[in-house]
Amino acid sequence: MKNEKFDSIISQSIDQQDDSIDVTDKVMNSIQKKSLRPNTHFVKRCILLVCVLLTCTTVVFAGVKTFELIELRNEDEEVVSTVEVIDTETNCHLDVHLSKEEFIRYADSISSDPEWVDKSFIVIDTSLEYPVNMDLRPRYKNIYAYDEIKDIAETYLMPETIGDYTFDSLFLSYDAAFPDEKEIEDIISQHPGERFVVAEIESSDICSVTYLYENDGLSIEFEIDMDQPHDSFRFFTSTLIDYEVIRMDEMDFFIIEKEYLGVSYGPSDIHKVMGENCYASYWYEQACSARIALRPYMLSEMETLKEAVDGETVIMEVYPEDTKERILNFSKMLHRLFNE
């Protein structure tokens, strides 16, 4: 179903409502006895802050077990995770170096301990080498139930998802705590040469993963269906190398600076070579909108490609000689085209 038809169906269903109503008299009668509330915004903020502080303190001292997921390393084709478990009641630490299978077994063994069942785990994000930016660290604190921890382990510690890449740190963030581009750039600048995985768990069934690579401030945002992580991640481990995100209003643009080998997509994919100087690739992931890669020169092909695109996210392939201004202009043009 095309966007226009969808919009039309929604809009017409609303327009056709019988919305005749007049509550003026009833409302005016009701408010005769009411007065305006004073502006308590500042007071509410203070109360909220106090409650948050009290809650944090309570959580720390309430005996909640904590996991600290330290490193995600690929050694000898084996993915290893260092897990630190802190029992906040006794303040004992348990340092454990685990492979993927061991990590899951470890989580399993904890879950069978009656003391741990149904407990919440605080997963603090990573990197002991992180040059302490205390402003950012608290953002990444998350609380997961046990089975979510297991899901995370199974998703991120799978060798085929990591491929040949080595990551020094794994950041897990939940819901609204995802770092913005500025924060990601700060991380990059403070860790030259390092690679990160920043993952956002949006809900228990959908996860967005952002991979950050060395030498760049570049990232790509990708949504993964946690029910089918294999298919989703298989796409992601194709040999994308360097790329950049430019966000333009409501659309995300991923600009690929080097040629990529578009292989190993998800359940359905289409490659389309559109001439010597043009390359367009369209692929569709079950959990994601359609993405399309275009060269800046193939303006004449735009209408054809527009027909093929069902989503709103566009990936634009560029080359080093393309200036940023040109890319931005092109992006704006795309934005107009796909929204007309």
Next chain:
Amino acid sequence: MKKEIEACIQAVKCGEREAFTLIIKTYQQPLLRYIRYISCGQRDMEDVVQDVFIKVYTRLSQYKPHTNFESWMYKIAYNHTMTVLKKKAKEPIVYMDTIPEVVHLDTYGSQWTREVIETLKQLSPDERAILFLRVYKELSYKEISKIMKKNESLLRKKFERTKEKFIKSYQEVSEHEKRKIR
């Protein structure tokens, strides 16, 4: 109109209650549409509209002048509607078109629109809300995030998933309706 509304708000804040009348008359239809859409046509939503206006009135001092009053009001309407719906969830759901004496064939007359209604019933109130605000009101995700108190990127993804869900359900409902006709 915006200037007139701002002037009304200032007048109400200064004690001129009657100035609130213009706000009611301006926004009661749009609010009813919104609230009915989120609730998928449940009955008694006119009462909810009334309650929303009373809340808007009592909270007017919290409204910051020259920001988007309509979005601010939609936020109150969204929160209140969700509260009402949660309470109603414990009762049997009564949609307007299930009560014979209030089936408005003029309102939901066409087969096409009936299919949409059935499709909308498959969505959650949150999902209907985001469709309304994004598609019908054409609000940006930034504005919607203020109304629904959800992260922008979350909303973007939620909208895409809701759209896919709607399209899939709509196609299923349409097929089902066609089979009934045959």
